Amino acid sequence: MRIALFITCFNDTMFPDTGKSVVRVLRRLGHEVEFPYGQTCCGQMHFNTGHRREARPIARGFAETFAPYDAVVTPSGSCAAMVREGHPVLAEGARGKGADRFRAQVAEVAPRVYEFSEFLVDVLGVTDVGAYFPHSVTYHPTCHSARVLGVGDRPVRLLRAVRGLQLAPLPRAAECCGFGGTFALKNAETSTEIGRDKAAAVLESGAQVLCAGDNSCLMHIGGLLSRQHAGVKIMHLADILAATGPHPDLPAFPSGDLAYPVPDPVHPGPLPPDAAAAAAARHEFPFEKGAAR
């Protein structure tokens, strides 16, 4: 299987580490991923803002670039949704020379484009990717991944299989974060107000890390949290699945003990007496005990 990575223009420029994480996870699972250098963008910003004339050649370029591959994996729910739902609309409206080829290519390529969690669960058939991340994490299902792609619980199943990770439920998770692409600029105030409620829900979850499958939504929610100095880290799903140790910026979280209350991520207090004893018992090495005897 020839796998291509569609990094997306936004991750390419702003969040390259998410791309590295995708490469790392796939390599760990025994798959080499190719990076076609001809790729640029899916055209979503143009399409969603109404500039279809400009979006069309971008979509055409996408189809040309990724036609030779069996599967295209991308760490963005909304870009995958754009390719699968938007490109057929653009191809349909194409006229003139090459329009038929464009339509045929889109029909071929678009169904083979997978959002990262879909690719892992559906194509590779794995949920345990061998990650270790001893922190509390809450997951925001981004609208395009949930409603257009229908990724369902795939990301959550992947997170549950991460060793050490404690998943904190996000209140009112299905609600939009208010990013909406150029909506965030054209209706900046409304976007902000929607986002503030999402940020409040993130704080309510008590998690140290907010995770999602789209860095764009994360940049919006994270930007609000950062301005509030809320002390919550934002991380793409791929970055968590790539992790094999505690994050250097975060206090390690006692793993596997569901009785342990989720601490205030800003000022993690001392362990409650019972939990402290339990944690101490867990960390005692049997052979040391033996040696003492």
Add this chain to the structure above:
Amino acid sequence: MTAVRPEPTFLGIPPFPEAAHTALADLHLRANLRKATHTIRERRAAVVGEMPDWEKLRRAGAAIKDDVLAHLPRYLEQLEASVTAAGGTVHWARDAAEANAIVVGIAREHGTDEVVKIKSMATQEIGLNNALAAAGIRAWETDLAELIVQLGHDLPSHILVPAVHKNRAEIRDIFAAGMGDAGRPAPDGLTDRPADLAEAARQHLREKFLRAKVAVSGGNFAVAETGTVCVVESEGNGRMCLTLPDVLITVLGIEKLLPTWQDMEVFLQLLPRSSTGERMNPYTSMWTGVTEGDGPRSFHLVLLDNGRTDVLADPVGRQALRCIRCSACLNVCPVYERTGGQAYGSVYPGPIGAVLTPQLRGINQHDVDPQTASLPYASTLCGACREACPVDIDIPAILTRQRAQLADLGRGPVHRGEQAAMKAAAGAFAEPWRLGLAQHAASFSRHFIGRKGKIGKVPRLLAGPLAGWTASRDAPAAPPESFRSWFKRTDGGLTEGDPATAGSPADGGLEEL
């Protein structure tokens, strides 16, 4: 002829972002909206969730409406024939002015200076109350929420609950101040207890029901096969209007048709569950023409086009005509929840309003006004509306289509700067090497705009439209190396060992987070 005070209209409401600015600052409004939308959202979710065949019902609803829209002339003529055969009179109105003239004419014919009204979106759309006012005829709204809006000289903000932006303390004040001018005053010492408010409204409205000779209604459905018109409501005030006066005038959008009586089966399941979150609404009134000794003695059906056939011409936009005005899309919309309905500047607010209003007003024309042109952008495209829609209207698809229509016309909030920026971006995306160049520029910018890897507040003068972002949100500064440069330099991380060693994940993002 006594002068009748005209009601406020949406004329002069500014474009959406400006109207939203005002609404967002109204904390009272925000609290009322939040409570109302969340309550009804949960109720709807519960009664929809208990239906094992909900998806099938939705698809059936969409299919029936599509059939109606595809064969509209045939069904309309069939309806006209069956209503006429049952003793009713059918009128055809091309636009608001024609429809209003017909209603005013009928009211005058019967020598009345007042009509009672059932809650109706169609009559609001055509501004009937003010047309009647201009003719010296008072229109009394009898739906409780509609009464609150009318007595408060206010504008509606929701399709189903037009006074959703008011809480009960405000309603008490409106009743106490306004009922006296319109008829029976509110009792002294009126409290804001729901039962007291309902009783005050009951007493106030009763004398109007008993006195009125002419009633005006809209209609939820009209069955072409039988000529039956149906009104679905919760309060019973509609039933009063439909049965007590001698004359009944129903103004009906031409898309409200159903082919057969049996089709009601689908819609009477879809509508109450989607709109009020009830399994069945309390009052469902159906009538076929006139019946000797029962109900009104004459029945007039005004079939209203008012832009609908233009909507029908658009292959994507026409699905908006499936709408059964349940308002489920409003209740789940993240934008509506924050701004309320008045910011949309139309009797049709929320997601369905954002797709219907511009189409009815003619978005595809060069003289489209800035307020109308701002509506298709009043959405995050989150798709919650489509998911909730009982007739599966793909609202996001219509929104992006309308944005495309506006961009093609060079109208609306598509300013010159945006056109230029989009063209520039498209140019960068045309060739990978150009994107690389742009990335180098973005990356270089971090040396003078980003501090500790993030960008804080930037003055509007410097940031232009991007100040909208940084006013409330930090932005990450671009990292030193793009993904493509890294992949090329390290052969996908192979030459530097594990790519994770290139840096901890999310480095170069929002560093403080």
